[in-house]
Amino acid sequence: MSAVIISVLVMVVLSLLRLNVVMAIIFAALTAGWLSGMSLPDTVEVLSEGVSDQAETALSYILLGTFAVMIGYSGITGFLVRHLVQALKGKKAFVLLTIAGVASLSQNVVPVHIAFIPILIPPLLNLFDRMKLDRRAAAVSLTFGLKAPYLLIPAGYGLIFHGIVVDEMEASGMTIGLGEVPLAMALPVLGMLIGLLFAVFVTYRKDREVNDAAQLEAEEDFKEMRFTKFHMLTIIAIIGALLIQLSTESLVLGALTGIVLMLIFTVVPFKDADQVMVDGIKMMGMIAFVMLVASGYATILQDTGAVDDLVTSAAGVLGNNQLLGAVAMLLIGLIITMGIGSSFGTIPILAALFVPLAAALGFSPLATAALIGTAGAIGDAGSPASDSTLGPTSGLNADGNHHHIWDTCVPTFLHFNIPLLAFGLLAALIF
Incomplete structure (x- = not known):
């Protein structure tokens, strides 16, 4: 069996057994x-050596x-939540779809990703x-918004994704226009939408019981919240951070700008800055470590030629069967992307390997783009190493x-990877 398949299985099994995901990826590597x-x-x-890439x-x-x-220290988020409680009470589906919509804006309109x-x-x-x-259900909603827009819409991160698909296909000897990629990805994204709606209205529609004592304690925290000058200064810091991030295309500079402004405005007293930094590392440090180790794992898979061996082995048993070939390519994409954890980083690998195979099987450029785009995305949802799952977990697990x-990887895998496989296969055979 391929080193890719076995190592990904090691990572998945260890993760499902609740071993820390960093350790699971290290053992897989x-x-x-x-x-x-x-x-x-x-x-x-x-x-x-591969760790440095991220x-x-x-x-x-x-x-x-x-x-x-x-921002949480300033109290503005608590103030906003206090006014949302009554307005949104009993409207779970609306809240979840709104979250998916907000997340969608983060990919194209205001490209801040997670x-x-x-x-x-x-x-x-x-x-x-x-x-x-x-x-x-919230995890599924967030992951939908982090993935579907860039797969379909050629703006923001979507423009980058579509550009990678076009450039890498051309480099491998097959030409397709940038405007054709959205058409190629329309059916796979429709599958993701169906998965989202199924999660919201069927799978997770029942009430989730919570600790009433914790609710009452939290309610006391919201009673006396009023809008203050520090809330206004916090809004200014957020806008400043966003403007710098968009103008410099650097999330580091954007976040650093927001931190500096919060200290200058004394929203966070300088004496508390050290503890705030520690709390920030607690919140996002795990994601940072996972991304670093996953980058090293990806380097091993590429440098050893394990990915090439996997595709070569698959090509040897396909013959001229387009259906079997399409299924094999999508499953290979699932395995590779589950391990690497990045659809953007996987596309160049898949294009170089899939274009000759797709051409030999008689697939059109549009069908090939659908296969490559879907294969790159199919393992991203559900991968323990993907920022499309790590991001939602960082927010939803803030209280442990x-x-x-x-609660994130398994639900997103089931609700997105299955429809992506089905609708990606349909797109390849139709186009």
């Missing part, structure tokens, strides 16, 4: 290196967590508990009552 003929010391060296992302997440804690989650979601947890809302694997 060691397994991949060992099965590919590398010594353990060499595997560790490659893993360590260093900037990890730093941005830690700074973002600090900024989010500062940056909004640790700011928006933790203050809403008390509201979720009062509404008896199942947080697994949400499990990354069972």
Whole structure:
């Protein structure tokens, strides 16, 4: 069996057994290196070298967590939640679809990706508990908004994603226009939408029981909240951080701007800055470490040629069967992306391997784009190492009552990867 398949299975099984996801990825990386003929010391060296590829992302997440804690310190989020409680009481589906809509804006209109989650979601947890809302549904809603828009809409992160698909296909010898990629991805995204609606209105529609004592305690916290000048200064800091992030295209500089403004405005007293930084690292530090280790794991898979071996093995048994070929390519994408945890990072690998195979099977450029785009996205939802699952967990687990694997990864895997596989296959055969 392929080193990719076995190592991904190691990661998934260990994660499902509730071993810390960082440790699960490390064991998966060691397994991949060992099965590919590398010594353990060499595997560790490659893993360590690959970690540096996500260093900037990890730093941005830690700074973002600090900024989010500062915003919470100001009390503005609690003030807003207090006024939402009565208005949204009993409207769980509306809340969940609104969350999905807000998350969708983070990919195209205001491209901040997961940056909004640790700011928006933790203050809403008390509201979720009062509404008896199942947080697994919130995880599915957030992941939908973090993925579907960039798969379909050529703006913001979507423009980057579509550009990667076009460029990598062309580099491998197949030409497609940038305007054709949304058409290729329309059916897979429709599948994701169906998965979201099924989660909201069927799977997780029942009330989730919560601790009444905790509710009463939280209600006391909201009673005396009024809008103050510090709330206004916090809004200014948020706008400043957003403007810097958009103008410089740097999440690090954006988050750092927000932190500096919060200190200058004395929203957070300087004497409390150290503790706030510690709390920020607690909130987002795990995500940072997972992204770092996952980057090293991806480097091992690429450097050892394990991915090439997997595709070569699959191509040998496909013959000229388009249906079997499409299923095989989507499943390969699922396995690779589950391990690497990034649809953006997986597309160049998949395009180089899939374009010759798709051409040999007689797939059109539009069908090939659908296969590559869907194969790159199919494992991202549900991967323990993906920021599309880590982001929602960072917000929903702010109070320690949400499990990354069972409450985020498993629900998003079931509700998105299954329809992506079905509708991606349909798109490939239709186009």
